[in-house]
Structures are given as C-alpha cells and as structure tokens.
Amino acid sequence: MSSVGTPMLRKEDPKLLTGEGKYVDDIQVAGQLWMGMVRSPYAHATINSVDASAAAEAPGVHAVYTATDLLGMGLWIGPLPCAWPVTPDMVNPPHFPVADGEVHHVGEIVAVVLADDRYRAADAAELVVVDYEPLPVVASVADAVADASMVHSSLESNKAYHWPLIPDPDALEAAFANATHHVDASFVQQRMIPSAMEPRGVLAVPSPHGGDITLYSATQVPHILKVMVAATTGIPESKIRVIAPAVGGGFGAKLNVNPDELLAVTLANKLGRPVRWTETRSEAAFSTHQGRGQNQRIELAADGDGKLLGVRVHLDADMGAYMMLITPGVPLLGSFLYTGVYAVPAFGFTCDGWFTNLTPTDAYRGAGRPEASYAIERAMDILASKVGIGPDEIRRRNYLAGGEHFENLDVPSTLTFDSGHYGPSLDRALELAGYGDLRAEQQARRDGGSTKQLGIGMCTYVEICGLAPSRALGGLGYGAGGWEHATVRMLPTGKVEVVSGSTPHGQGHETSWSQIVADKLGVDPADVEVLHSDTAISPLGLDTYGSRSLAVGGVAIANACDKVVEKAKLIAAHSMEASADDMEFDGGMFSVAGSPDKAMAIQEIAFGAFTAHDLPDGMEPNLQEQTTWDPPNFAFPFGTHVAVVEIDEDTGNVELQNYIAVDDCGVQVNPMIVAGQVHGGIAQGVGQALWEGANYDEDGNCTNPSFMDYLVPSPTEMPNFTLDFTVTPSTSNPLGVKGVGEAGTIGSAAAVINAVCDGLSPYGVTDIEMPATPQRVWRAIQDGKGGAS
Amino acid sequence: MIPASFEYVEAASADAAIAALTEHGDEAKLLAGGHSLIPLMRFRLATPGVLVDIGRLDDLSYINDGGDHIAIGALTRHRALETSDMLAAEAPLLRHVASQVGDPQVRHRGTLGGSLAHGDPASDLPAALLAMGGSVVAKGPGGERVITADDFFTGFLETALGEDELLTEIRIPKAGGAGWSYQKFNRRAQDWAIVGAAVQLGANPGVALVNMGPAPMRAGGVEAAIASGSSAADAAAVAAAGTEPPVDLNGDEAYRAHLARVLVERGLIEAQT
Structure with a gap:
C-alpha cells in the first residue's frame, strides 16, 4: 500500500x-x-x-x-x-x-x-x-524617492538599485498604443511584521x-x-x-x-x-526583518473583449536601512509573476529599490510572489469592470492555454511554466462557493437597501516554488545554488536513516520524508528516522524557504532511495544467483521474475551489506547512498481562491464569511500537511488584507509594535475554510510535486480585497488600502456616498 | 517585555494587604489577576517597588444575594461571573459583559475588582457597573466605605480608591428583568473595544460608553433622552456628546463618535426587544 x-x-x-x-x-x-x-x-x-x-x-x-x-x-x-x-x-x-x-x-x-x-x-x-x-529621517518610500535627505549620511541618493525586465520594449509600447482598455492602478503592499x-x-x-x-x-x-x-x-x-x-x-523571518x-x-x-x-x-x-513594503504601479493594456495585450509594472520597493541576506532580491522573486496565469503578449517590469530609515525588509511568506499576485489579480478585476464583464469571465478569456492543460509553456516574463490547468480550478472554486446563488443574494441585498453588503472576490494565482535551479539563481545574481542534498542509509537492523539538508521549522518534514522513503524502499514509515538541522550530522544542505523542501529536498531523498534499491538489487541478485536484470522489487521484497516463491526482504539485504560476508566482487559494504538534486526548472503551483465577505455599512466592519480554496500543488505526499499549509497560508494572507501592517510615524517609530496593536488574526476570526484540490503533476521533477508552503498567502490577500471592493462597488469604491480596517472601509463608504450625491 | 525588579509580598488576608499598602505607600501595587498590571510592568510603563499579591484571598471570591442587590467579592474571576446562574437571573448584563472580556485564559485569571480598580476606559466591566448603577466597597485602615460607580472612575487609570485602600466588594442592584444590551465593537474577539456601549433599561435606565473618554463614562444625554421618551435613534444621536475619544490606529474622533451613535442605537433597540 x-x-x-x-x-x-x-x-x-x-x-x-x-x-x-x-x-x-x-x-x-x-x-x-x-x-x-x-x-x-x-x-x-x-x-x-x-x-x-x-x-x-x-x-x-x-x-x-x-x-x-x-x-x-x-x-x-x-x-x-x-x-x-x-x-x-x-x-x-x-x-x-x-x-x-x-x-x-x-x-x-x-x-x-x-x-x-x-x-x-x-x-x-x-x-x-x-x-x-x-x-533627518526618511520614514517611507515616498520620503526616500523625494531624496531630500539621505538614509545614510554617506549616500548620494536613497536609491539602491534599478532592475529592469523588459524582454521586448517595442512590443510593449505597441501593446499599449493599440489598447482599447487601459488599466492604471497603484497599490501599497504595507510592511508586515513576521510573527512566528x-x-x-x-x-x-x-x-x-x-x-x-x-x-x-x-x-x-x-x-x-x-x-x-x-x-x-x-x-x-x-x-x-x-x-x-x-x-x-519562521515565515522567512x-x-x-x-x-x-x-x-x-x-x-x-x-x-x-x-x-x-x-x-x-x-x-x-x-x-527582525519585516516583509512586503512595496509601492506598486501596474498597467494593463487590453483589447475591446478584455484580452490582454500587455502588462507594465513598476515597483518602488522599501529595502529599509540595510541590505540583509536577500533584501534586494525579494521584489525580483515576484517580477516574473506579474502576468499571473494569463497569456500576455508583451511584458515590462522595473523595480527601484529604496533605502529608508526603517527596519530592513526581507523574505516573508511568499516573498515577492504575493505582491505580484495581488497586483495582477486586483488589476484584472478593474479591467473586468471596464470591459463590463464578470471577474470570472475576464479570467477565463485570458488564461494561459485557454484554461486547458499545458506542459512546459514559455511565458513572456522569460520563464517556462512546468504545467498548469487553470480552467478547472476556477470552475471548481465557483461551484463550491455557490457562485450563482451568491450573486443573486448580493443583488437582492442591494435591491432591498440592506446595510449589510455582500462581496465576492476571486483570485487565480500562480507561484514559483522549488527554489531553485542553480543556473537560474546564478543568472539572477544570487550568491548560492539551489540544490539539495540527501543521504539514505539502511542500518543493520533494517531501519532507515535519512539525512536531509532541508531544515524544517514546523512543516512536518520528518513525516513527509518518511512517507516517500516508505514507498521507495517498501518499509514501514515508522522505521524511517529523519536527521536534519545540525550541520555536524547533515553537513550539506541549503535549507528551507520558498516552498522548496519537497520539490528539491524531497526529490533528493527519493533519488537517493532509488540508488539504494539499485545497489540492493545487485546484492539480491548475487544472493539469489540470478541476473540483476531479472530482479523485481515490490513492497520491500526482491524476487526473481517468474519465481515468486524465491524472495528477499530489503532489510535482509541491508544486514548482508553490513556484514559484507558475501557481497559481489568489488562492491563496497553497507547500503547507503547520497545524492544532490539540482532541479532543471522551478515548479509553478496554482489555484483559485474565492472569498465571501459581509460589510457592515454602519461600522465599516468586514466579516470574512466564507473562503474557498482550490489549490494545485501537483502530487501530494501528505494531504493533511498540505491542508494545514493552505489553512495557515490563507490566514496569513487574510491577515495582510484585513488586520496586519506595521505603522510608522514621521520620525520612523513603529507605532504598533506589540500584539495589542499589531493585529494577527486568530482562529476566531477565520471561517471554516472549504478546501479542494486539483492535481497537475509537475514536469520539473520525477515525483511530480510542486510545493504548497506559500500558496495560501499568495492567493488570499487578493481574493479578500477583491471581495471587499466588490461589496463596496455600489458606493463607487474601486480600491481600498490594506489592511482594510473598519475605519478605512467606513470612510470609503462615506466618501463614496458623498461623491454620489 | 522584561519587568524591572520588584519585591513580592503575598498577602494572607485583606487586612494584611491593607497593612502592606500602608507600609509601602505609592511604591506598592496590588496584584490580583495581573492581566492589566503585568503587561504594564513588562513594558516598564509601571515599575512598582513592591507587589502585594492578593490573588489567593479566596474569601474575596463570591457571588451572594444581598437582598436588593448582588454582592460580588472583588477577587471573583470573570469566568465565575460569566457562568453564574444568580447573575443570569438578577444581573444578566454583568454576566454577559464578563463573557466578552479578552479570551478564556484572561477570563480565568482576571478579576472583577482588578478590572474596576484599574479604571481603564477601554475595559468592558466598568461600563457594566456604570450602566447598572452599581457601587463598590473600599476597605482601608479606617474601615469600609461605599463608593458609587459614578464617583469611582475619576480619570485615566484613576479611581477614587485611596493608596491604602483595597476594593473588597462590588454591589449590583438587581436588574429586575430590565432589558439590557452590550455592544462591543472590536476587530478580533480577544481585543479591547474600539468603542462599546452598555445599556440597561428599567426604572433607572443606564447607558455607559467604553473607550470614549479618559475614564469609563455614562452617556448622560442618552439616558435623559430615554427618560423623556425619545426613540432609540433620537436618543443615540447624542451618544457622543461630551465625549473625548482617544485617537489611535483603530479610529479617530469622528469615527469613534459615529460608532458610539451606531452602537448605542443598536444597544437600545436590543434592550427594548
């Protein structure tokens, strides 16, 4: 089994x-x-x-x-x-x-x-x-851009770098020149305090x-x-x-x-x-470093039907006072995803990194990718309203491969997506949400003059996991590779010791790795011991971040198991006096093809490899193999999230009533762990949308540094999530796995704010800054009412 | 998050606590449930030289029928209030408000007397005491005195308690079936109210506001309007009159004033039905 x-x-x-x-x-x-x-x-x-x-x-x-x-x-x-x-x-x-x-x-x-x-x-x-x-204090990106005073007295400008990714500038220009619809939207990714x-x-x-x-x-x-x-x-x-x-x-922090x-x-x-x-x-x-901190401007060019012609993005990214380990690269991790799940002929991205007199920024769950997903998914909703079609329809019209299954598809941001199948993800999410009924109820409330507005928001995200092909990292100027190392050794007693360079901090690696090894070697998962997180025991490794553990570290373990089986097969063939080519391996037992009654357990072979009394000539004792897996490509999980909110017109309060997530992280090793990652990820993204955000005064003091003022949502604030999954195996690794540690966060902020804006549309509200606090929402409603009268 | 050093005295009785207060003067602070004091100490916003722990004075934990009122020991935990059958019958507003304080961990530690004596305008329970027309018993070296809720809350984190006085009992007039409501608007279940409104109707209607001024306060204009027969909407329209709401990330003055009107109206309507 x-x-x-x-x-x-x-x-x-x-x-x-x-x-x-x-x-x-x-x-x-x-x-x-x-x-x-x-x-x-x-x-x-x-x-x-x-x-x-x-x-x-x-x-x-x-x-x-x-x-x-x-x-x-x-x-x-x-x-x-x-x-x-x-x-x-x-x-x-x-x-x-x-x-x-x-x-x-x-x-x-x-x-x-x-x-x-x-x-x-x-x-x-x-x-x-x-x-x-x-x-003088530079207390915001806006202050930094003004360049009136310097974050460090030694600087001549607060600008740290300018990074462009414009594969075809002429095509981009032409796309906007030929556009029927033009969306020009600006969003603020507030600073987040990671709260492990x-x-x-x-x-x-x-x-x-x-x-x-x-x-x-x-x-x-x-x-x-x-x-x-x-x-x-x-x-x-x-x-x-x-x-x-x-x-x-850790969440990156x-x-x-x-x-x-x-x-x-x-x-x-x-x-x-x-x-x-x-x-x-x-x-x-x-x-401790903080997350996000970007001012985003995204422009969409589309034809009369809402088909995208081009996407142009500029970021002003808040580095904080210093460059920490990967501070400058975080916006770049998102740069390739600003075209989202859509077929976009022309693309251009620029990012200016700015110093501020604030705590440095760096990776925070999703690191660049939630920001990208937010910008494109918010902009798509705005485009939908310009075209006069629904948010579901604008997405369907623009999905890569027409929403059909694809493999190894080049996208304009210069990457090759391993696999995707976006249409069914949206279909399923809308079905689970009861989308038609929700829209009917929303209209009924509006018609009836209800003060409790319903908002429905969706987001189809794609993200980059499996960091990373070492060559790709080299191309981006990153100072290390992206491989992962694994050792699998069978002990004399038949137990298995796995040494992984991947370092868990809550993800459950010991369990997932045991499951992979159990299947590969035909042993009980309880007989697998996973060693990690100590450089004396596991000297080679590149650790855990960017949803890389399974797609890189897990694959390394699987490959090491394959090598163990290969060696064991030679020993088994030697012991059973058969040709290695005739050996079959199933459920932990080696047998000779056609003679099922003659069989040897892998544990027996492990003991034989330990005693080394009778090994094939020239074979080294012990059953132990190691591998380093350097993936040929990233993995690109995706999914569609739908958020349903109720907005109290009188107080501005936003209540998240229902949340549906249909994720696709390829093949799943442990569905319970996957669900747990999705749950936590959603809550963290919803936190950014509705509750969290480091606030600074003009002197650069954080005014909400404690949990009394910095509001991390608790389970009480979350509805029961409805989760479902599609499975589109990755082509980037032999297990077909993708990664799921950040998916929930990448999909949820956009879905929730799209829902809030959808609910507020009768008041003429088109955008709301995160976090969408009751006061902000109430004021937006007041402004909208004022504007309407 | 690391408090300054302090001396710790465990009081064996109320009189021992009062003696310790008398001995140490303004250097001393009483420690009951600790859910207001300890955070202040961890931020070093409070640095008492001596902590007098009254948390183990079990004889100050009771809910008794006092005839026309319910008498509650100052060290009664919120958890005991929110599960009390006697309060359900005679003072349901207090019982409900107690259930809205913080989270279960807080409610198992926090005490009614501690919450009232802290005098925090953002706390739930002072508003209940005000709306219900309650009073407290203060015990000092010279004996006991009764202080009405109206006289008790004197300023920001300030009460009428003397430095050498211990709050021993809270007295709540029996509600006699009067309609009531508590409207707490906050962002997460365990948070302080951004604004709150406690309402109890009946012969002496009381409406009190949470977090609308430096001290826990009654909405006198609303009470007068109800007494003169105004509708809920008309009465609520004056809810913010005379308030001085704080300004923070959760709300500015105008937003809090608006919330006070909304919550008082909702409270009045709920109390009437």
Whole structure:
C-alpha cells in the first residue's frame, strides 16, 4: 500500500504538543552569559558618546561593550552578508552587527551588556547612556524617492538599485498604443511584521577543549548561517557547528544572518563562555526583518473583449536601512509573476529599490510572489469592470492555454511554466462557493437597501516554488545554488536513516520524508528516522524557504532511495544467483521474475551489506547512498481562491464569511500537511488584507509594535475554510510535486480585497488600502456616498 | 517585555494587604489577576517597588444575594461571573459583559475588582457597573466605605480608591428583568473595544460608553433622552456628546463618535426587544 498520498499523522506532533520540543530558549548551559541589547530609539542619528559606566557597575554584569569597543575588537572581518547583489552597481552600505557612529533605524544595536541572567542584562541595558544627535529621517518610500535627505549620511541618493525586465520594449509600447482598455492602478503592499510563535533566539557555546563553537539558532537556514558566520567572522567553517533545534515557525523571518547571531558567536569565542539572547516580542518589531513594503504601479493594456495585450509594472520597493541576506532580491522573486496565469503578449517590469530609515525588509511568506499576485489579480478585476464583464469571465478569456492543460509553456516574463490547468480550478472554486446563488443574494441585498453588503472576490494565482535551479539563481545574481542534498542509509537492523539538508521549522518534514522513503524502499514509515538541522550530522544542505523542501529536498531523498534499491538489487541478485536484470522489487521484497516463491526482504539485504560476508566482487559494504538534486526548472503551483465577505455599512466592519480554496500543488505526499499549509497560508494572507501592517510615524517609530496593536488574526476570526484540490503533476521533477508552503498567502490577500471592493462597488469604491480596517472601509463608504450625491 | 525588579509580598488576608499598602505607600501595587498590571510592568510603563499579591484571598471570591442587590467579592474571576446562574437571573448584563472580556485564559485569571480598580476606559466591566448603577466597597485602615460607580472612575487609570485602600466588594442592584444590551465593537474577539456601549433599561435606565473618554463614562444625554421618551435613534444621536475619544490606529474622533451613535442605537433597540 502506498504511503504517499495518505494523511498520515505527523511524527513530530506528540513531542511538540506535549511541550517536549526543545527550542533554543529551552537549552541551558552552565556558565552562560545573557546579552542585553542597547537599541537606538532614533531612526537616524549620530552617536556623540556612549557612557556605559553605570551599567558596568550594575549587579550581575560581566561586561558592557559599546559599538566602538566592539568594532575595535576585530570580531568581524566583514559586514553582515547580502547574498543577492541584484545589479553590479547596487548600493550596499556596510552593515555591521552594531552601529558604526550613526544609527539608521530604530532598534539598531549601539551597545551590548553581558550579564548572568536576562533580567540583569535588561536592567543594565537601561543604564547605558547614549548621547544622540538626531538627523533627518526618511520614514517611507515616498520620503526616500523625494531624496531630500539621505538614509545614510554617506549616500548620494536613497536609491539602491534599478532592475529592469523588459524582454521586448517595442512590443510593449505597441501593446499599449493599440489598447482599447487601459488599466492604471497603484497599490501599497504595507510592511508586515513576521510573527512566528517562537521568537528568534541564539546560543553560542564554545567547546571546552577550544577551537570549535556550536551555534544554536532559531533559524530556517543552519547551513547558510554556517557559511555566513565563517565568512563574516573569519572563524574557519570547519570549526563552526550550527544546530537549529525545534524551531517554532519562521515565515522567512528566520532565514537571515542577524547581528545577534554574529555578536553571540564572536563574544562567546572571545570570552570562552556561552553567550545567549532570546528576542522579546517588543524587540521583534525592530530586530527582525519585516516583509512586503512595496509601492506598486501596474498597467494593463487590453483589447475591446478584455484580452490582454500587455502588462507594465513598476515597483518602488522599501529595502529599509540595510541590505540583509536577500533584501534586494525579494521584489525580483515576484517580477516574473506579474502576468499571473494569463497569456500576455508583451511584458515590462522595473523595480527601484529604496533605502529608508526603517527596519530592513526581507523574505516573508511568499516573498515577492504575493505582491505580484495581488497586483495582477486586483488589476484584472478593474479591467473586468471596464470591459463590463464578470471577474470570472475576464479570467477565463485570458488564461494561459485557454484554461486547458499545458506542459512546459514559455511565458513572456522569460520563464517556462512546468504545467498548469487553470480552467478547472476556477470552475471548481465557483461551484463550491455557490457562485450563482451568491450573486443573486448580493443583488437582492442591494435591491432591498440592506446595510449589510455582500462581496465576492476571486483570485487565480500562480507561484514559483522549488527554489531553485542553480543556473537560474546564478543568472539572477544570487550568491548560492539551489540544490539539495540527501543521504539514505539502511542500518543493520533494517531501519532507515535519512539525512536531509532541508531544515524544517514546523512543516512536518520528518513525516513527509518518511512517507516517500516508505514507498521507495517498501518499509514501514515508522522505521524511517529523519536527521536534519545540525550541520555536524547533515553537513550539506541549503535549507528551507520558498516552498522548496519537497520539490528539491524531497526529490533528493527519493533519488537517493532509488540508488539504494539499485545497489540492493545487485546484492539480491548475487544472493539469489540470478541476473540483476531479472530482479523485481515490490513492497520491500526482491524476487526473481517468474519465481515468486524465491524472495528477499530489503532489510535482509541491508544486514548482508553490513556484514559484507558475501557481497559481489568489488562492491563496497553497507547500503547507503547520497545524492544532490539540482532541479532543471522551478515548479509553478496554482489555484483559485474565492472569498465571501459581509460589510457592515454602519461600522465599516468586514466579516470574512466564507473562503474557498482550490489549490494545485501537483502530487501530494501528505494531504493533511498540505491542508494545514493552505489553512495557515490563507490566514496569513487574510491577515495582510484585513488586520496586519506595521505603522510608522514621521520620525520612523513603529507605532504598533506589540500584539495589542499589531493585529494577527486568530482562529476566531477565520471561517471554516472549504478546501479542494486539483492535481497537475509537475514536469520539473520525477515525483511530480510542486510545493504548497506559500500558496495560501499568495492567493488570499487578493481574493479578500477583491471581495471587499466588490461589496463596496455600489458606493463607487474601486480600491481600498490594506489592511482594510473598519475605519478605512467606513470612510470609503462615506466618501463614496458623498461623491454620489 | 522584561519587568524591572520588584519585591513580592503575598498577602494572607485583606487586612494584611491593607497593612502592606500602608507600609509601602505609592511604591506598592496590588496584584490580583495581573492581566492589566503585568503587561504594564513588562513594558516598564509601571515599575512598582513592591507587589502585594492578593490573588489567593479566596474569601474575596463570591457571588451572594444581598437582598436588593448582588454582592460580588472583588477577587471573583470573570469566568465565575460569566457562568453564574444568580447573575443570569438578577444581573444578566454583568454576566454577559464578563463573557466578552479578552479570551478564556484572561477570563480565568482576571478579576472583577482588578478590572474596576484599574479604571481603564477601554475595559468592558466598568461600563457594566456604570450602566447598572452599581457601587463598590473600599476597605482601608479606617474601615469600609461605599463608593458609587459614578464617583469611582475619576480619570485615566484613576479611581477614587485611596493608596491604602483595597476594593473588597462590588454591589449590583438587581436588574429586575430590565432589558439590557452590550455592544462591543472590536476587530478580533480577544481585543479591547474600539468603542462599546452598555445599556440597561428599567426604572433607572443606564447607558455607559467604553473607550470614549479618559475614564469609563455614562452617556448622560442618552439616558435623559430615554427618560423623556425619545426613540432609540433620537436618543443615540447624542451618544457622543461630551465625549473625548482617544485617537489611535483603530479610529479617530469622528469615527469613534459615529460608532458610539451606531452602537448605542443598536444597544437600545436590543434592550427594548
């Protein structure tokens, strides 16, 4: 019986749900010192002086280091890394773990206290006196574009880079010249504060015998972190071990290389004592990168029937104060998707990256792709109303391949989509939503003068998963490859040990990988142990982000299993005195074709490979194989989401009443895990649409840094989602899998805001800024009523 | 999120708590359910030198029939209020409002006395006390005194409680079947109200507003309009008169004033039906 495709309960959960999971903060070591950060309250200021004398005398304090002290100690041989210089001339001001004479965002570290516990560290940090000279603040992209004052005093412009993707400029010009309908829309992708359940944390432990250091980090990327720590500190890579223990969510915010990690490693190394830090929630709004932060302009050119002729996009993207690991590349991850699921003859995209005196931005669930999906899907609704047809019809008229099944299709943004079949996804979503009845009820409410308007919104998204073909990353200027490594070894007892370079932080890899291995080797999933997230155990890997784990890491494991079976087959043939060509393998048993009574279990062969008493001549003992899978192409999952909202005209409140998602992530390994990813993803996208958004005042202070003001939706706010799936196997890998970690987020913000705008259309409202708060919606209604009278 | 250091005193009785307050003066703060005080301490917005924990004074946790009123011990948890049969019969507005505070975890820890003594204009329970015409009993070194709800809330996070006084009991006149409603407008179930309106009709109609001024407040104009027989819509039209609503990301003054009118009208209609 196949394990792949069954909703097996997660192996990880008993431990996690009973509090037995060990997170960084749970790991206690003798002699540890806590870091307490002194952070800038100014978004931009010169540091005149730092007086740490009182803090140094405070009880329990081991040492206080000012930024000047630290920069003078030779701890770092280079600044924090940016692995994605998107253009050769990209501006990238040096970014050290502590501010060098000038602070550039609220929360930048200006001094570090080391104390016996975190309470004393926090108390002493308050005693450090810093004399700041405030400088003009660039508190928004609009401020940055104005270029009146500089984010860093050393800059001549706040613009970091200009990145164009215009495959055929003449064709693009012609498309707009020939258009009957022209949509010109601007949207704001507000800054999002990633809010993983577990905050970030770090513990650096020098080994008692000297020379080696173990870094425990709440990270998505232990392997990348290891390389980057080596490159930044000069500590040889071979001396660094990075362990990501249980990690409580990341959503992109844990794929960075952060000041706190580099401080902990180097101070622990210097002092010979363990050094640790756990982020508080209040710090998280300043000390962890944020997501989104784009001002988008999208133009559509269409003929009289609403058939797209061209799409033109410009982004002004908010980098924040510094380039973090992939800050500049995030908008580019979306650049290829601004034509969405549609056949578009001409395409042009430009992005200007701008510095601001705000916390740096970087990847956040979907990273560039939700932004792209939002822009094109909002614009398609506007086009539909210009043409005078429904949002479903405008989509049908423009789907790639006419909504029919396709494979390996070139799209104008220069990519080749692996496979797609968009028509059935829309059909099914509308059917599950009861679309016809909803429209009838909507009309009845409007006719009856109801103050509770119904809004129905849809979105057909496509996204890029399986990051990534290493050559493609090279072409984009990214500083690493996109392969993944796997080792599969059968142990003498017949159990299977899998070593994966993919690093889970909640996704359930141990379960999914066990299912793949169970089918490939014909063993019980319970007999598969998955090792990961420790660079000493799993030395090769490129970690978890961009919905890549299954389509890259999972495929690597499957391929390694195939190699194990190939070797086992040779041993089986040798033992059974048959030709390897005549061997059959099914359900974990090797047999000779035509003689079903003669069979050997793979466990038996594994033991034989271990004893090595009777192996074919020249064969190495043990049953262990490894592979590195570098995918030939990305994978392109897709789906259609439908949101139904009720809008209270009197209060402006938007209630999400129903949500239907029909996703296609190719072949599914564990449908329960898939559904879980879709659920969480939807909630996160709905969060952006209706609740969340970091708000800044003109001085660059975040005015809603706590969970009291930064509203992350809870289950109470979510309706029961209706999920369904279509299955269009990927052509990019032998498993036919695509990836689903970000899909929900990529489809949901657009669907919800399309629903809100649909519901508000009787008031003449055509757009609403995210998050669509009650006050914003109420005001839009008032403005609409005023405009109508 | 890391509080400053403080001393901790566990009070064995109400008198011991009052003695501790007398000894430490304005350095001391009472700790009951902790759901208002501890967040303030974690933000270091409150840095009391001494915490006097009264959370284990079980003799201050009760809901009793006091004849013409219901007497409720100050340390009665919201959870006990929202599940009380006596309140369902005699003070259903209070019971319902208690069920709207925060989330289940908060309601299992938070106490009625703690919520009232905190005096937060955004809290639910002060509005219920005002609308129901309740009063509180304060105990100090010199004995007990009764303070009406109208006299109790004096300013932003300020009440008539003296530094050395402990709130021991809340008295709610029996509602006698009067119509009631609580309209809480917030964005997520567990949030504070952006604006709220508590309504109890009957012989002495009470209408109180949440988060419409520096202190929990009655909507006096609305009450007068009801008393003179105005319709719900006409009475609600003056709901925002005399208010000074806060301005934050959830709403500016004009939006909150509008919400107050909408919610009061909805509350009056619901209370009448």
